[in-house]
Amino acid sequence: MKVPTAAILVIGDEILSGKVEDANARLLIGELRELGVALRRILVVPDEIADVAAAVRELSASFDHVFTSGGVGPTHDDVTISGIAAAFDKPVIRHSELERRLKTYFGDNADESKLRMADVPENAELLEMPDWRWPVLVCRNVYILPGVPELFRKKFLAMRERFRVEPFFTHAVFTLEEEFDIAEALREIADANPSVAIGSYPNFATPDYKVKVTLESKDGDALRTTLAALLVKLNDQKVVRVE
C-alpha cells in the first residue's frame, strides 16, 4: 500500500526569530494526518532566495506533495516566488491572467507594487476554487500558500479533499513497565510487523503511566494482529489502558 508523502516548507525570518509563532505547520500536521497523508518533513528557512531554492528542489524531488507557507507578499522580504523559480531553473514571469485580475480589482491604483503580485515562476499553474478571488499557485507538486494564518487555513481547507486517501488506523497502550524492560519485546514485534509503525514514548511528567506505546498502520488487520502480539508480550498487570 503506497502511502502518499508530504513536506511542509515554512519560509520566514519571523518564525526563526520568535517574532511570530508558527500556526501553519501545526495546522497541516493534523490535517495531513486526518487525510491519510504521511508527513515526512517540516523545514523552516529564512527569507533568502538560495535557501528557499535549495529546500524546494530537495523536497519536491523527495515527496509527493510540498506545501510552502509565507513569503508571497509585495515587500523585499517576500522571496518565495523567486526561490521556487530558481529551484526549477525557471524565470519569474508576469502572468497575464493574474495581471488582468489585479488591474480589474485595483483599477487606477494598480501600480507596479501591486502588479508584482502577478509575477510567478514560469511553470506555475493556477488552482482555482469557486469562492476564491485569487488562485493557489502550483509549481509541479509544490503548493504555494500565504503565511498569514487566516489565509493559509482558508486556502488549505478549501483544497484539502483532493489529497484524501485511506485513513491511518492507530492504537495506544499505556503501561507502568519501564521502557528499558519492554525495549526488547518492542524491537521483536516491530521487526515482525513491518507494516505497523511502533512508537515508544516515556512519560516522566505524571505517575499514571510510564510508557505510551503507539501502533499505526493503514492495514487494519495487521494493526489488530500486532496489538494482540504486543499485549501478549507486556505484563498485563502493568497495562493501564488500551486505546
Next chain:
Amino acid sequence: MKVPTAAILVIGDEILSGKVEDANARLLIGELRELGVALRRILVVPDEIADVAAAVRELSASFDHVFTSGGVGPTHDDVTISGIAAAFDKPVIRHSELERRLKTYFGDNADESKLRMADVPENAELLEMPDWRWPVLVCRNVYILPGVPELFRKKFLAMRERFRVEPFFTHAVFTLEEEFDIAEALREIADANPSVAIGSYPNFATPDYKVKVTLESKDGDALRTTLAALLVKLNDQKVVRVE
C-alpha cells in the same frame, strides 16, 4: 560582526504524525534569540537513520551550532545515535566511562537494554555539568539532547550560557498604511541598510494596524539610523505605535 548561527533538528515520528506537539524547538527559538544566536533552520525528520544522517551532515557543515531533539532512548525507534554516527562516517562504540556509570547506577539490573545507553558515535565527547548524572553528548558541533521536554529544557538551560554573544536590538513600527503602499520605501531602506534586517507583516485579524514593520540588528547605531529613515518615509498620520 559575525553572528553565530544555529539549527534545530527534531527527530520524531510523533511530531510529524501529530501525536505530540513540539515543545523543544519552540523553547530553543526563544532561548537562542535571547542568547544573540541566529537560528537559521528548523528541521523535523522521521525516526530513520538515513534521514537523520543526511540532515546532520548538512546542518553540521552549514551552521555553527546544531541541537538535536529526540531519538536517544533504548527502543527500536531511537535512531539518533546511529544517524549521527553515520553522518560523520564513524562507528557506534560502547563508551567505557558511560558503561561504568550505568553499571554503578543499575547494579545487577544492568542488562543489555540498559547498557545500550552507553553506545555513542566514536567522535562523541561528554559535556558534563555539576548537577547532571548523565552528560550531554557532543559530536563536533552537534549537541544531542533528549526529546522529553522536561529533560530537554533542563539540559539546555544548564548549558545555555556557553552560547551567549552580543544581543540583538529590535524595533517595531505599526502602521495603518497598506503593505502595497510602503513596499517600495521598505525596499529602498533595506537596500541602504544591509546590517539591519527589515521584516514586513500584514495584519488582517484586528483593525488596530495594517502592517507591522520590524527592524533588527546587532548594531545599535545602525538600528537607530534605520528607524529614523523609516519614520521619515512612512506617513506619520498613519503610524500607530513604535516599539
